[in-house]
Amino acid sequence: MSAIIDFLNNNGSDLLIKTWEHLYISVIAAALGVIVAVPLGILLTRFDKAASPVMGVLGMIQTIPSFAILAFFIPVLGIGKIPAIIALFFYSVLPILRNTYTGVKDVNKSLLEAGRGMGMTGWERIRYVELPLSIPVIMAGIRVSTVYLIGWATLAAFIGAGGLGDFIFSGLNLYQTEFIIAGAIPVTILALIVDLILGKLEFKVTPKSMRDKEKTA
Amino acid sequence: MLKFEHVSKKYKGGKTAVSNLNLEFKKGEFIVFIGPSGCGKTTTMKMINRLIEPTEGKIFINDEDIMEKDPVKLRREIGYVIQQIGLFPHMTIQENISLVLKLLKWPEEKRKKRAEELLSLVDMTPDYLERYPHELSGGQQQRIGVLRALAADQPLILMDEPFGALDPITRDALQDEFKNLQKKLDKTIVFVTHDMDEALKLADRIVILRDGQLVQCGTPDEILREPADEFVEEFIGKERLVQAKPNITTVEQIMNAHPVTITSDEQLSNAITVMKTNRVDSLLVIDQEGVLEGYIDVEAIDQNRKKAKDVADILIPDTFSVYKDALVRDTIRQILKKGLKYVPVVDEKRHLVGIVTRTSLVDIVYDSIWGDEELERAQ
Numbered sequence: 001m002s003a004i005i006d007f008l009n010n011n012g013s014d015l016l017i018k019t020w021e022h023l024y025i026s027v028i029a030a031a032l033g034v035i036v037a038v039p040l041g042i043l044l045t046r047f048d049k050a051a052s053p054v055m056g057v058l059g060m061i062q063t064i065p066s067f068a069i070l071a072f073f074i075p076v077l078g079i080g081k082i083p084a085i086i087a088l089f090f091y092s093v094l095p096i097l098r099n100t101y102t103g104v105k106d107v108n109k110s111l112l113e114a115g116r117g118m119g120m121t122g123w124e125r126i127r128y129v130e131l132p133l134s135i136p137v138i139m140a141g142i143r144v145s146t147v148y149l150i151g152w153a154t155l156a157a158f159i160g161a162g163g164l165g166d167f168i169f170s171g172l173n174l175y176q177t178e179f180i181i182a183g184a185i186p187v188t189i190l191a192l193i194v195d196l197i198l199g200k201l202e203f204k205v206t207p208k209s210m211r212d213k214e215k216t217a
Numbered sequence: 218m219l220k221f222e223h224v225s226k227k228y229k230g231g232k233t234a235v236s237n238l239n240l241e242f243k244k245g246e247f248i249v250f251i252g253p254s255g256c257g258k259t260t261t262m263k264m265i266n267r268l269i270e271p272t273e274g275k276i277f278i279n280d281e282d283i284m285e286k287d288p289v290k291l292r293r294e295i296g297y298v299i300q301q302i303g304l305f306p307h308m309t310i311q312e313n314i315s316l317v318l319k320l321l322k323w324p325e326e327k328r329k330k331r332a333e334e335l336l337s338l339v340d341m342t343p344d345y346l347e348r349y350p351h352e353l354s355g356g357q358q359q360r361i362g363v364l365r366a367l368a369a370d371q372p373l374i375l376m377d378e379p380f381g382a383l384d385p386i387t388r389d390a391l392q393d394e395f396k397n398l399q400k401k402l403d404k405t406i407v408f409v410t411h412d413m414d415e416a417l418k419l420a421d422r423i424v425i426l427r428d429g430q431l432v433q434c435g436t437p438d439e440i441l442r443e444p445a446d447e448f449v450e451e452f453i454g455k456e457r458l459v460q461a462k463p464n465i466t467t468v469e470q471i472m473n474a475h476p477v478t479i480t481s482d483e484q485l486s487n488a489i490t491v492m493k494t495n496r497v498d499s500l501l502v503i504d505q506e507g508v509l510e511g512y513i514d515v516e517a518i519d520q521n522r523k524k525a526k527d528v529a530d531i532l533i534p535d536t537f538s539v540y541k542d543a544l545v546r547d548t549i550r551q552i553l554k555k556g557l558k559y560v561p562v563v564d565e566k567r568h569l570v571g572i573v574t575r576t577s578l579v580d581i582v583y584d585s586i587w588g589d590e591e592l593e594r595a596q
Binding site: 108110111113114115116117118119120121124128129132133207208209210 | 266268289290291292293294296297299300301302303304305306307308309316317320349350351365366375
């Protein structure tokens with residue numbers, strides 16, 4: 001116990017800064033992912049033929065080891081937070097895109113016909129029908145994606161982006177278990193907290209009438 | 218109000234869904250498109266609000282070519298009800314009803330008021346406004362579906378088998394309700410169905426289509442009375458045609474055209490002879506021109522044998538009679554209500570043209586019960 005207190009006395013403020021950095025890298029990457037993937041997912045539902053090639057390419061990117069991607073960005077973007085965020089962003093896109101595409105695609109066709117027949121423009125159909133009805137699925141994608149990113153963001157320390165990965169790598173290099181633990185535990189806690197918050201958000205943005213069904217399902 | 222001019226629709230594969238359709242409808246008409254699946258009825262309907270665009274020809278609404286209008290604007294001016302009901306599950310009943318008004322940018326207050334007003338049309342209380350579609354029964358949901366199409370007071374409403382997914386009892390109730398509503402609000406309705414009973418019940422005019430071609434267009438009565446061809450007959454169904462007979466046949470079609478008569482200047486002794494030879498107990502009395510004057514019966518002759526000499530003396534005038542175009546249905550009702558044994562049939566100038574007796578009624582009843590079998594035997 002005293003070891004922990006000692007550790008926190010010496011590295012406490014550092015730990016807070018690193019946690020903040022970690023959160024910040026992953027959340028920004030995830031947010032970028034949302035900004036790109038949601039519209040792209042909706043767009044793909046309009047161009048069905050393009051959907052599977054695009055998904056295929058993104059799936060391939062997904063299989064490239066994250067280490068390799070991070071390394072790949074060094075010659076292009078150098079080191080630091082920005083290349084790390086960009087690399088992580090690539091990882092966030094696929095789950096969000098796939099869920100958006102499926103979610104929007106699964107919206108009952110008769111509802112779309114009703115919408116079109118009553119005179120909704122394309123945008124109004126997205127805004128009033130497709131998005132509200134697919135939001136639970138989209139949110140699930142965002143949640144999964146963000147939680148993964150928090151895990152992967154530890155690797156960002158490797159290209160000098162900071163974050164809790166710093167602790168883990170220092171621990172590994174210096175052979176000091178407490179540093180490894182001090183990096184790993186906050187990452188886990190961070191992931192759990194973010195998952196919880198996003199879960200709450202998911203509930204909140206789900207249309208009222210669809211919440212009961214979610215619970216019983 | 219609504220006009221089709223040489224309208225055709227060919228799909229890319231070369232399949233013709235609708236070919237050279239010419240139709241014209243008046244305001245306030247309830248029009249039903251009917252035909253077997255694939256006959257082009259839904260395609261025709263969807264061309265009206267440009268969900269499908271015609272490849273040839275023109276469609277006019279109030280003399281405006283719909284192809285020259287913005288499709289979104291056009292659709293907001295036309296109500297649309299689909300079979301799957303299509304209420305938005307994430308919106309309350311109020312939001313569903315007033316969605317078009319929202320698209321038209323009505324203020325919230327007015328939307329709410331309008332939704333309440335519409336709900337009262339189908340006898341639903343305002344507390345439904347805050348509920349969600351899944352909390353309502355199928356029948357209630359489709360009522361809301363219909364109200365949604367009425368929200369912006371669109372003069373024209375398209376309905377694609379709106380009651381098809383409902384159970385028979387609910388469907389029946391909704392049909393009645395909707396027909397009343399339509400009359401009250403004076404809407405023009407274009408209604409697609411494959412259910413002949415529904416068409417006969419609701420339509421002012423029925424448009425029968427087959428393979429994209431117009432087969433017949435007419436009132437339910439016209440179609441039942443004179444089906445254009447065998448296809449229509451088959452589509453209506455023999456059973457329905459036979460059943461419909463008393464409803465649409467006129468007295469002229471079933472009457473006995475040779476009633477036993479006597480002129481009013483004849484002597485009573487002659488009258489007795491006529492009765493005896495024809496085995497009847499009463500005679501219809503006509504004048505020289507054949508105009509019905511009344512009747513005499515054997516009782517009257519018996520009582521006045523001594524005093525009277527001519528038929529005119531004991532004539533009972535003001536006989537109840539029917540015109541030859543009167544419907545058998547109504548005549549039967551009269552006969553039963555008044556307890557008559559027979560009814561003379563006259564033309565516009567009161568010339569006697571025939572008679573309907575209780576025996577004629579037996580024939581009708583026989584026909585509607587066993588007519589089918591007889592038709593089959595005849596074939």
